[in-house]
Amino acid sequence: MGIRRWLTILFLLLLNNLTAQNIGEKTSVSLITCGSGNELYSTFGHSALHIYDPTTGLDRVYNYGTFDFDTPNFYVKFCRGQLNYFLNVTDFNRFVGTYQYEGRWVYRQELNLTTNQKAEIFAFLENNASPQNKFYKYDFFYDNCSTRLRDVMERLLGESLVYPDVSTDTTATFRQMIDLYLIDLPWSDLGIDLALGMPCDEEADFREKMFLPDYLMANLGKAKVLRDGELMPLVKKEGLVLAENPNLTKSDASSILWIFWVLMIFCFITGIFIHPKKLKWFDIFFFILIGILGIVIALLWFATEHSATKWNLNLLWAAPSWIWGAILLVRNKPSSKFFKVHAIITFTIVVFWIVIPQSFHQAVIPIVLALAARSWSWQKRRFIIKKAADAPQV
Known part of the structure; x- marks a missing residue:
């Protein structure tokens, strides 16, 4: 023994x-x-x-x-x-x-x-x-x-x-249950919703x-x-x-949604009235930020043992490929095909929002629309340049 x-x-x-x-x-x-x-x-x-x-x-x-x-x-x-x-x-x-x-x-x-x-x-x-x-x-x-x-x-x-x-x-998903605790922590709520995948939208028994x-x-x-x-x-x-201390300092529960709707409106207005080259560095920063977010989401899915971060459909819009879009802009070689594909993907996500089997945070809608607007802006520019080049010379 x-x-x-x-x-x-x-x-x-x-x-x-x-x-x-x-x-x-x-x-x-x-x-x-x-x-x-x-x-x-x-x-x-x-x-x-x-x-x-x-x-x-x-x-x-x-x-x-x-x-x-x-x-x-x-x-x-x-x-x-x-x-x-x-x-x-x-x-x-x-x-x-x-x-x-x-x-x-x-x-x-x-x-x-x-x-x-x-x-x-x-x-x-x-x-x-x-x-x-x-x-x-x-x-x-x-x-x-x-x-x-x-x-x-x-x-x-x-x-x-x-x-x-x-x-x-009462019926509730895991995501709905934890959302109740994050009302006073809007930024944490956003971050957690971005990190968690489809398993959290299963109904908890x-x-x-x-x-x-x-x-x-x-x-x-x-x-x-x-x-x-x-x-x-x-x-x-x-x-x-x-008992809870009544003097306990509470977190600021102010809504953050307005920030992303302002971003979306800005991207749409500038996409219509301002040449995209004037906002090149804004787009580079924006695309890199979304690309990094996509890398983090991908790592949480594929490189960790967290069951709740698997099958995260936020990768549909927060794709690491946005970094390549930023690189194209840095090199002054914006690809019409790249931005066309990404504009279609982002607009499609918004159109089919209700049937996507994962619950996205409310801030995702204006973010996706902002990405669609900036992609469309660069695609529109490339289309106009190509059309002008193909026009018969007098």
Whole structure:
């Protein structure tokens, strides 16, 4: 028998002994839900599980939403979806202190569990927090701090956990659900919508919606647990631990759409009345910017493990090929064929907007129209030059 196996057996024996000593009738198991913060990473809230016993001094908060900035190649792994998150354990005061500092609300729901169920949850989490088990591959929609706790409840309570009637549940896609949290962050909303592909436009079922901590809190709050043949509320008692700081500075929620509509109007007017050569450097910058965006979208699709960034139809208009258009302008060799093709593509996207199976951000319409206008402007110029050259000489 190998050393690793002996160590595992020893760990489980110690864990069972620790469980027996610390879990009793007065032990409480609570779902802790934390409100949104001002930073993008905290926009969607947070979930954790708290196990507490006043008689033994047991006080442990299990938090699946942690990662280590000191991880080698941290930013590369984060961008490529290869960063390991891990289960962190701390005490309640230290956990809440972070949210108090950030001015965010914290809500507790004590679960109505038997002593055996509490012991099983405690043993499972302690085993999960061991060095060999605590790391996992994070996925924003399918494997995060909230879904992990949902899975713990379902795995350990089994068929005794009864969710509320799902037939009355409203339908929503993953994209629609996260959009509700980004109303006060318009630039983040735009960036996230550009980065996410068609998988986010799939309808989230009842369980999948619990990737958001608020939905986990709401659904466990309505759930029942079967005990001695009788259905009882899963949540025994609940209440606010920490109120939101009313002085918390909120992000500027001003609409950004007007910026892109002004851009579109400018591109159309100049395309009609101003020779494109006078706006050559504007077009070069514009096309390079869109081309770089296309490269980023392509990398998120093909060079990462993020499931949500696959099949991103924003590449139809934000194509890396726009960079070639900019190069043609720098060389003073605008191609009629290039700009004709891109003008047709962009106009077609607008015409068939409704039937495209991906939900685009509202700002995309004026951006696409602006691209179409500038492409048409260069195509129109080349057409006029060619027509003049083909005219019979007198």
